[in-house]
Amino acid sequence: MNVLNITEQLPLVDESPLDLHVLAENAQHAAAAFIAAGTATNTVRSYRSALTYWSAWLQLRYGHVLGDAPLPATVAVQFVLDHLARPLADGGWAHLLPPSIDAALVAAGIKARLGPLAFNTVSHRLAVLGKWHRIKGWDSPSEASVLKTLLREARKAQSRQGVNVRKKSAIVLEPLQALLATCTDGARGVRDRALLLLAWSGGGRRRSEVVGLQVSDVRQLDADTWLYALGTTKTDTSGARREKPLRGQAAQALAAWLAAAPAESGPLFRRLYKGGKIGTSGLSADQVARIVQRRAQLAGLEGDWAAHSLRSGFVTEAGRQGVPLGEVMAMTEHRNVTTVMGYFQAGALLESRASQLYGGPPPAEVLSNKPEVEAD
Secondary structure, three states: HHHHHHHHOOOOOOOOOOOOOHHHHHHHHHHHHHHHHHHOHHHHHHHHHHHHHHHHHHHHHHHHOOOOOOOOOHHHHHHHHOOOOOOOOOEEEEEEEEEHHHHHHHHHOOOOOOOOOHHHHHHHHHHHHHHHHHHOOOOOOOHHHHHHHHHHHHHHHHHHOOOOOOOOOOOOHHHHHHHOOOOHHHHHHHHHHHHHHHHHOOOOOHHHHHHHHHHEEEEEEEOOOOEEEEOOOOOOOOOEEEEEOOOOOOHHHHHHHHHOOOOOOOOOEEEEEHHHHEEEEEEOOOHHHHHHHHEEEEEEEEOOOOHHHHHHHHHHHHHOOOOOOOHHHHHHOOOOHHHHHHHHHHHHHHHHHHHHHOOOOOOHHHOOOOOOOOOO
């Protein structure tokens, strides 16, 4: 068949031809649906929150609605200057967001408190704006070289003034033991102990991964070993099941929870109600964070604790105990070595001989026999 004459073989259809250079409206909606369905719930929530903030700020600052036209790079630059604090010559700090707009954003519940935003928050909102533009098929203002230069210099300026990115406290072995020691309050304690040990010993699982586990995802291998299966995660969206081991106390804690809350199907970790009654609905990601914070408070631990403390703590403790980085990443499923190295190296350096070269002042007899040295 002559390909050039294929049109002669096609039947007529009652559809208007599409423009090669413009995506049809229904195709835009379909593409957006695919993106939403393939994005983690927590990520979708953070995107929605960021775009809500952009819409409110644009309306108050420019009288403009986030809608059918791309934003220029100047708007992104203004956003940075409005929200990042810059050091002043007199030692103070300033940002350009007018106080009246700042107060209006707080009053509307869109902004948590008055004042500048953290560098990471500003960076995240710029990234969301960039993704929104890319979905629309527009050039992203977040990619402008002037903006990237401004962010780089702003970060250096803040670092020189002692403003550093705040990280959650890492739950290494000792804090973990303190948390577990509080898990003596009946069914709640049994559940929390199993959750904490699975999240920590099982490779520093994210809270979304913990609440996503189903009863069907775990199986006992032997008396001292359980396996649990991960599906779609933040770093692996293929959906292929990957089994991870639970050994020792983590395996025993999981067995105890399943004995206390037997179920053939449904969420692995479920909500509890008054009187220790075990429900059928699963925990939310926020509830995992609250469990960590509640146990830390009961243990009397000082620090900024969150669900991520389990993940960072696992990596840090692995570094302390000299576990090879490749084995750690096989458990955590980090894809970016740079991300995991910060925690791993911090732990490794705690046990490094290089940090213990100086063991204290020399003995008195050595000092008494010290040769004289000429002054500089």
